[in-house]
Amino acid sequence: MTFENTRAFAQQLDASDELRKYRDEFIFPQVNGKQVIYFTGNSLGLQPKRTKAYVDEIMNDWATLAVEGHFYADKPWWDYQERFAGPLSGIVGAKPSEVTVMNTLTVNLHLLMVSFYRPSAKKYKIICEEKAFPSDQYMLQSQVHFHGFEAKDAIVEVKRREGEHNIRLEDILAKIDEVGDELALVLMGGVNYYTGQVFDMKTITEAGHKYGAYVGFDLAHAAGNIKLELHDWGVDFAAWCSYKYMNSGPGNVSGIFVHEAHHNDTDLSRFAGWWGHNKERRFLMEPKFDPVRGAEGWQVSNLPVISLAPYLASVEMFAEVGMDKLIKKRDLITAYLEFILHEIDKEIDGTEFEIITPSNKEERACQLSVFLHGQGRALFDYLMKNGVITDWREPNVIRLAPAPFYCSFEDMYEFGQILKKGILKE
Numbered sequence: 001m002t003f004e005n006t007r008a009f010a011q012q013l014d015a016s017d018e019l020r021k022y023r024d025e026f027i028f029p030q031v032n033g034k035q036v037i038y039f040t041g042n043s044l045g046l047q048p049k050r051t052k053a054y055v056d057e058i059m060n061d062w063a064t065l066a067v068e069g070h071f072y073a074d075k076p077w078w079d080y081q082e083r084f085a086g087p088l089s090g091i092v093g094a095k096p097s098e099v100t101v102m103n104t105l106t107v108n109l110h111l112l113m114v115s116f117y118r119p120s121a122k123k124y125k126i127i128c129e130e131k132a133f134p135s136d137q138y139m140l141q142s143q144v145h146f147h148g149f150e151a152k153d154a155i156v157e158v159k160r161r162e163g164e165h166n167i168r169l170e171d172i173l174a175k176i177d178e179v180g181d182e183l184a185l186v187l188m189g190g191v192n193y194y195t196g197q198v199f200d201m202k203t204i205t206e207a208g209h210k211y212g213a214y215v216g217f218d219l220a221h222a223a224g225n226i227k228l229e230l231h232d233w234g235v236d237f238a239a240w241c242s243y244k245y246m247n248s249g250p251g252n253v254s255g256i257f258v259h260e261a262h263h264n265d266t267d268l269s270r271f272a273g274w275w276g277h278n279k280e281r282r283f284l285m286e287p288k289f290d291p292v293r294g295a296e297g298w299q300v301s302n303l304p305v306i307s308l309a310p311y312l313a314s315v316e317m318f319a320e321v322g323m324d325k326l327i328k329k330r331d332l333i334t335a336y337l338e339f340i341l342h343e344i345d346k347e348i349d350g351t352e353f354e355i356i357t358p359s360n361k362e363e364r365a366c367q368l369s370v371f372l373h374g375q376g377r378a379l380f381d382y383l384m385k386n387g388v389i390t391d392w393r394e395p396n397v398i399r400l401a402p403a404p405f406y407c408s409f410e411d412m413y414e415f416g417q418i419l420k421k422g423i424l425k426e
């Protein structure tokens with residue numbers, strides 16, 4: 001398709017957008033009396049209008065049924081999490097038994113490390129990407145210390161090449177071969193939070209397995225954003241948060257995936273709690289732990305149902321639309337945003353910014369990370385003041401994620417106009 005940097009062309013794209021009715025399903029903040037252009041769905045997704053009814057339902061059940069709500073609410077609380085298995089497994093490419101919802105992301109990664117990082121003197125190294133999200137770095141460091149290793153020996157980062165912004169797959173595979181039999185675990189982001197680079201999880205998983213290592217992914221920036229086939233790829237475990245592309249609300253509950261290959265291994269070490277215990281016998285209050293044979297066997301506590309309610313609203317909305325349609329629009333709107341950025345760069349006659357996200361479609365999804373040369377924070381502040389909600393990452397990067405559920409093509413055009421004014425200081 002030949003794009004044009006005009007409002008009429010953007011409106012034409014909106015008119016033929018099969019997801020356009022969903023834009024009205026979200027609540028947009030206002031700046032200067034106008035609905036914002038929201039680019040931070042990769043950080044905190046917008047609130048869907050239908051979410052409140054899901055939360056109200058729990059509040060009403062609590063008011064009218066109190067403790068009886070656990071069993072007699074329309075959606076009983078004791079097995080509320082089971083409602084996620086169908087829709088969520090479709091979103092991440094899993095079997096329903098391989099996914100569940102619980103805790104928050106970093107907590108879940110720690111819990112999964114209990115099962116999937118069991119180092120020995122000879123096999124103790126972890127491969128991760130350079131500049132992984134800080135919480136993952138702290139999590140990995142504390143895990144290796146906990147097992148009596150030094151982070152500098154046990155954690156092996158795959159680096160970017162000099163002058164490059166992204167990590168090459170060939171370098172990840174070479175590092176896996178280099179570490180070889182000492183490799184205990186590969187744990188990486190599925191999509192890098194800073195650059196938006198999508199990693200080839202299938203190939204990385206196969207490579208890690210060649211050396212008998214477990215392979216897991218932090219899917220914070222992948223869930224609800226890219227096509228995942230976690231079961232078929234043979235990924236051992238994964239976890240993600242629900243508040244970014246999945247629009248479930250600030251700091252909300254995480255999802256996990258555990259491959260069915262591990263479900264019957266009841267000797268696998270884990271930190272247990274009563275919500276991971278055999279469902280039929282949970283309330284018999286027996287002393288011996290008998291894990292559910294599925295991802296739910298990693299549950300610990302009874303669930304924060306008030307928090308799960310917005311997440312349920314979200315996964316049902318995803319199931320209604322399906323990842324394929326979201327990805328189709330995602331690719332078009334991201335390509336249009338890329339075009340607009342290049343057009344504005346030409347119009348202002350200078351290289352003011354550089355897109356550091358890979359340009360190849362296989363390696364990118366919704367996010368474009370833009371390095372601002374010479375402009376920096378003042379331009380970011382201008383955008384924010386003028387109703388473009390984006391975020392700033394040191395040293396000089398703004399991240400733009402046109403979430404396909406609620407961003408419009410006209411937003412992209414309008415953003416280009418505001419950006420141009422901000423650069424030319426008109």
Ligand SMILES: Cc1ncc(COP(=O)(O)O)c(C=O)c1O
Nearest residue numbers: 104105106133135193218220241
């Ligand atoms: C890639 C990645 N990993 C981990 C986290 C931490 O998530 P939480 O604070 O929910 O544990 C984030 C949060 O933004 C993230 O982007």
